[in-house]
Amino acid sequence: MSKSIIMRLSCIALVCLFLGSLSSAEAATKEEKRQNVRNMASTALNRLYDSRPSAREAVENAAGYAVFQNTGIKILVLGSSRGKGIAVNNQNGAETFMKMAEGQVGLGIGVTKYNVIFVFDTQDALNRFVNKGWDFGGQATAAATDSVSGGSFEGAASVSEGIWMYQMTDSGLALEIALKGTRYYKDGDLN
Template sequence: MKKIVGKTAWLIFVLVIAFASTAAAASKDAQRDELRQKTAATLDALYKEQPKAQSVIEHAAGYAVFNSTGLKLGLLGSAHGRGMAVNNSSGQEIFMRMQEYQAGLGLGVKEYAVIFVFANEDAWNTFVEKGWSFGAQATAAANDGVSGDSLEGAVMVSPGVWIYQMTTKGLAVEVAVKGTNYYKDKNLN
């Protein structure tokens, strides 16, 4: 009788582990699909606001789209989000996360999207392989570095890298210095 109970307990344990592994894999696939859908919806919204952005993104080496939620109360604030980077040449997808910290006066909650455009493979590779950290060092004008055209609505953040930012929901009033980190999502890659 003890052997039957022991074998039954062992079988149940193995089945629970197998089920949990399958559920975790399905959950990861669901999270990846959700990020793909959010990326497509964000790009559609960008193209409605900035129609020329579609051609810019399609002809770039790659792009990354992040959807984030930020909170600012008094002197401190933070934001977090998830997204994905896509290499236009290979079609490779890298799932990523972002974290932002703020210091400065403000109050509010907002949801927003950041779309990175990478002019060359080096810029895309640096972003996805080394991650990214920066503060508010953007310039007011952007140039594509190839044809001399301006990337309307985009802001250059480093050589070969531009961003578009759109607020999707919420209202925030702030004057802040921000530090933002972008990095690979170890669980989804």
């Protein structure tokens, strides 16, 4: 691949990142930014429920859940993603606004937008995620189920003890979930 093509693709990726940051900067107040994240989470959950109706029961009966919207860019062998989200404690309704960042290595090119929805079986798993942040590495395959909830977690991947994850792309539920160098942490600006 020639240097001019690589340079053009890099410029396109930088413009996409810049435009993405402008759209998140449009909200003038902290509460407007929080409401944007809540709206995104509601839309993502509704898409999940339309795709996997059994997921509604899993989310509603869990200790809590978290929803993120991520945008990723991949140019040749390097890629990165960033996003925002919210974790909700189902017991008391407490909201924690969060961010994510990801780096990956592997062949590819393009820009993707996707949602990640975590479901926490236990209060301890939710608290660890929210209070300590979380780092991932590796990959999980979707369509896992647990013996306790029957089909409630159909289409989800078990990513850690007591934590299930759904990944939604524009075309629906992802069949493979990549968790390469991903970090989830509290958003210091919105909490």
